Amino acid sequence: MNVAIVYHSVTGTTARLAEAVADGCHSVPEVTAALLRIEAADIEQGRYHNRTVINAIDRADAVIFGSPTFMGSVSAQFKAFADATAGEYWGEQLWADKIAAGFTVGTGYCGDTLHSLHYLQILAAQQGMLWAGLDLAGAGDRKAPNRLGAQAGVIVRAVDGAIETPDLHTAFYLGQRVARLVGRFRVVTTQIERVQQL
Numbered sequence: 517m518n519v520a521i522v523y524h525s526v527t528g529t530t531a532r533l534a535e536a537v538a539d540g541c542h543s544v545p546e547v548t549a550a551l552l553r554i555e556a557a558d559i560e561q562g563r564y565h566n567r568t569v570i571n572a573i574d575r576a577d578a579v580i581f582g583s584p585t586f587m588g589s590v591s592a593q594f595k596a597f598a599d600a601t602a603g604e605y606w607g608e609q610l611w612a613d614k615i616a617a618g619f620t621v622g623t624g625y626c627g628d629t630l631h632s633l634h635y636l637q638i639l640a641a642q643q644g645m646l647w648a649g650l651d652l653a654g655a656g657d658r659k660a661p662n663r664l665g666a667q668a669g670v671i672v673r674a675v676d677g678a679i680e681t682p683d684l685h686t687a688f689y690l691g692q693r694v695a696r697l698v699g700r701f702r703v704v705t706t707q708i709e710r711v712q713q714l
Contacts, residue, residue, distance in 0.1 A: 517547045517698045519691070520573045523582030524554040524594040529621045529674040530584050533687045537580055537619065537670075540691025547695040550576070554597050564600035577698045578615035579645065580691065581636045585620045588628035590635050598639050605643065612644030615701060617694050619670035619687055621679070629671040637668060648697050650690060661686040 519541045525531035534551055541549035550572050558566040573579055583590035590598070605611060618636035622629045640647050647668075654665025663682050664671050670690050672683040 517695070517702060518576045519547060519549045519578045519580060519695060519698065520552055520576035521549055521580045521582065521691075522552045522554065522569065522573065522597065523619075524584065524591050524597070525582075526584055526591065527674075527677055529672070529677055529679055530582050530619075532679055532684070533619050533621060533670065533672060534582050536684045536687035537582070537691035540688035540693075541695040543688075543692050544695035544699065547698065549691065549695075554593050556593065559593060559596045562596060564596040569597075570600070570605075573611065576614065577702070578617070578648075578694050579611070579640075580694055581616065581618040581639065583620055583632060583636070585622035585627055585629045585632040588631050590620070590632050601639075601643065609644040614643075614645045615648050615694055615697050616640035616643075616645035617648045617669055617690055619672070619690060621672040621674050623673065623675060625664075625673055627673070629673075630666060630668065633666060633668040633671060648694050650686070651693065652686070652689065658682070661689055 521534050521537055523530050523534045538549040541547050552569045583594035618633055620629050620632040637647050649667045652662040654662040661682055670686050
């Protein structure tokens with residue numbers, strides 16, 4: 517079972533979160549995770565052109581999106597990637613029924629990071645994907661996972677490039693959760709296919 521982690525990172529904090537998400541995926545047997553970084557070289561005149569990343573998503577059972585929050589939304593580079601899926605992928609719903617999730621990082625306690633997560637949810641919905649949020653209650657404990665209390669996905673506050681340990685644990689948990697859901701989804705799909713063959 518394959519999970520694609522598609523992300524853009526400028527300062528390295530989003531990349532560190534992506535690695536923690538991948539570690540969470542790898543903690544589940546029979547799941548592999550591919551880190552697919554959106555690079556500036558992939559964008560020409562504002563248009564995203566990297567078929568290798570798109571093809572890896574095609575093969576994935578789940579996709580976890582990640583972006584820093586800039587000016588209240590995802591980065592321009594991530595948006596260029598998203599816009600590249602608007603034609604055939606959206607029109608033919610080629611990624612429908614894949615599990616999706618997301619994570620973002622900003623410098624403020626709020627910084628409108630939740631808006632970035634909502635954007636990622638909407639992107640997934642437009643592609644016909646099934647969104648997996650966090651099933652961790654955010655109790656406001658600074659040392660606990662999901663300390664900032666976002667159920668939609670992982671939001672992180674990073675100052676001077678430092679990510680706190682509970683936030684890395686939350687990112688790990690998100691990857692683990694998505695990987696487990698992929699396994700459950702695969703079992704249910706296999707059972708349905710067997711019943712249909714009877």
